Amino acid sequence: MEITHLNPPSLHRSPAFSQGVLVTGAHNTLYVGGQNGVDADGAAVEGGLGPQTRRAMQNLLAVLAEAGADQTNVVSLTITLVAGADATEGYAASAEVWGRHATTVQVIQVAGFANPAFVVEVSAIAAIPA
Numbered sequence: 514m515e516i517t518h519l520n521p522p523s524l525h526r527s528p529a530f531s532q533g534v535l536v537t538g539a540h541n542t543l544y545v546g547g548q549n550g551v552d553a554d555g556a557a558v559e560g561g562l563g564p565q566t567r568r569a570m571q572n573l574l575a576v577l578a579e580a581g582a583d584q585t586n587v588v589s590l591t592i593t594l595v596a597g598a599d600a601t602e603g604y605a606a607s608a609e610v611w612g613r614h615a616t617t618v619q620v621i622q623v624a625g626f627a628n629p630a631f632v633v634e635v636s637a638i639a640a641i642p643a
Contacts, residue, residue, distance in 0.1 A: 514538040514642045516588065518615060529604065531615045534588040536640040543580045543641055547593070547634040548572040549626070557630035562598050566606035569635045574610070577639060584614040586639040593634045596622045603633060 519533035520526050550558040550565025551572070558568045577583055594603060600620060626634065 514540040514640060516586075516640060527615075528613065529615065529618070531617055534617050536588055539643040540640045541580075541643050543577070543582060543586075543637075543639040545573055545576045545637040545639065547591075547636045548576070549628075549631045549634050551631075557628065562594070562602050562632050563606040565631070565633050566603045566635075567610050569633055570607050570610035573635055573637055577637075580639070580641060582639050582641045584611055584616075586641050587614070587616050587637045588640050589617045589619070589638040591619045591621065591636045593621045593623055593626075593636075595626070595632045596624055598622070598632055607635075 515537050517535045517537070518531040519535060520531055524532050548569045549572075550568040552558060552568070558564045574584065577586065592603065592607075594600060626632075
């Protein structure tokens with residue numbers, strides 16, 4: 514399996530994400546459902562966007578590890594924030610846990626989540642060697 518990050522010279526180059534990711538060869542695909550900033554008991558982490566983002570990313574890494582993968586296998590992230598949340602704070606908190614592993618990313622703002630204590634949710638798609 515080969516993962517190639519695509520950043521055409523005609524598009525903005527960001528160190529935080531790739532414009533596209535091409536996966537070739539034999540691999541398994543892992544779809545990670547939305548991870549919130551919750552502890553092992555399902556309680557929302559207190560402190561707002563930063564702490565919840567760090568925990569959501571830790572939860573995402575736990576799911577990846579369960580499949581024998583890590584953030585280098587992720588080809589796409591979807592980050593959903595409550596409207597009005599400071600995306601810059603979320604990116605900084607994410608980088609503390611995730612590191613500098615560029616992937617495609619989509620950021621969405623919503624009015625709220627089913628649990629009003631949640632302020633962020635992160636889902637992912639990963640390509641894992643078969």
